[in-house]
Amino acid sequence: MNDLRPRTWQDFQQICRYWMQHLVETNGCGAHTYQVFGNDGQGQGGVDLIPGDPNLGIVGQSKRWYTKILTWAEIQKELLKTEQYPGLIRSYVILTTAPRHASVQLAMPNDRCMHIRESGLGFSVFIYYWENLKNLDFIPREELPLFFPNAYEQFATAQQPQLQPSDYTKSLMYAREYLPKLVSSEHLAWLSSWNFNLGFVPAKYFDLFAEISIELNRTQLAMKHEILQSWLNEGDRVHLGQCYPAASPLFDAIGRFAQSVTGETVSGNLPDGSLCYGHYHDDPSASARIAHAWKRNADALVAAYKAVIGGEPQWD
Missing domain, CATH: 3.40.1350 (Trna Endonuclease; Chain: A, domain 1)
Structure with missing residues (x-):
């Protein structure tokens, strides 16, 4: 390398x-x-x-x-x-x-x-x-x-086939039908309103995005390697697969958000006993850096969702 x-x-x-x-x-x-x-x-x-x-x-x-x-x-x-x-x-x-x-x-x-x-x-x-x-x-x-x-x-390991306009349109319509059932408005509202400066995220909301990220990685592997295509039979993968290529920007944003949180946190419990994931840094500069990254990736995820599902432009 x-x-x-x-x-x-x-x-x-x-x-x-x-x-x-x-x-x-x-x-x-x-x-x-x-x-x-x-x-x-x-x-x-x-x-x-x-x-x-x-x-x-x-x-x-x-x-x-x-x-x-x-x-x-x-x-x-x-x-x-x-x-x-x-x-x-x-x-x-x-x-x-x-x-x-x-x-x-x-x-x-x-x-x-x-x-x-x-x-x-x-x-x-x-x-x-x-x-x-x-x-x-x-x-x-x-x-x-x-x-x-x-x-x-x-980094491209294989030449991607030329997509026809109908392929994109079909995947876009499927994504707009399926993904709102997977990602609720409550989860989107949490992404937009949560104070990431608190240093933790509640599992109640974050787990969905972590699980989708894992399923997306497995879906991509199954779509790329014929020997793994049976993986598409499990869970939501067949539905996620049909959202490509139109939902790729949204899926990439979900992956970035999930990775930015899981890469910096360990599990813990809130006072009410519910599960959360926190970084538990004492250093203010480290806490600020992590909170900024989480907020940036959360905002990017919401913007990508609105662009793919709602048809909103991704610029102001």
């Missing part, structure tokens, strides 16, 4: 959330979401990325270095910082854009080693290089233009 480079360290950190999710799942540890731990300049204990499930114990460190050399000495500095990390560490994963360095290769044969902490307990250390990635399929499709706006077309 040396022909494509994340523009900023913040972009790379967000990409690494999805990279970690992919690595954990493909190594047989199940499906887990990851979130950024703390902010730059804070004491993070050598850890940038943590799982939503604190008992998983698989954490990450991202290094977007192009001109700076990532040596074994630099890695040792990060490993020593983990003495200050309060959470569980079973495996420590380094994700980097830096090229290989001889000192790292000698200390980490086969890109892995063990680190023993002062307590006498140890954890496995792994390193993965950006240059070795064959593709970026682990990044949600709707996120690719945000990370690589000038090269998005390079």
Whole structure:
């Protein structure tokens, strides 16, 4: 992937959330979401990325270095910082854009080693290089233009068939008939009125969008791969599939909103006992950044819904 480079360290950190999710799942540890731990300049204990499930114990460190050399000495500095990390560490994963360095290769044969902490307990250390990635399929499709706006077309894995006007019209009519039954006016009103500065979202409303996002990913896979087409038999997928391509902007907006929340939150309970998802950051700047992203994506979702379902223009 040396022909494509994340523009900023913040972009790379967000990409690494999805990279970690992919690595954990493909190594047989199940499906887990990851979130950024703390902010730059804070004491993070050598850890940038943590799982939503604190008992998983698989954490990450991202290094977007192009001109700076990532040596074994630099890695040792990060490993020593983990003495200050309060959470569980079973495996420590380094994700980097830096090229290989001889000192790292000698200390980490086969890109892995063990680190023993002062307590006498140890954890496995792994390193993965950006240059070795064959593709970026682990990044949600709707996120690719945000990370690589000038090269998005390079991510197309197959030539899309030429759509006829009748195909679009048919899918648009189906979307306008079906989607209002799926997404209620109450949910849309919540998106427009909720104060995201509170730092949490109630599961009562958010779960719908999270579930739709999951179903959309499975629908897209089923439509793309013939061997998975039986997936369309389950749940709402056959209906979601018939809303393409007209509903694509709305579906992309749902995915962005759901991912922006799930990537930053853990579950909790409100005073009335109901379930919610919150980021629980103490740092005001982190809270403001997250709230702004949630609000921006919620507004974009409402605008996309009105454009697709109501025929309203997407500009003021």
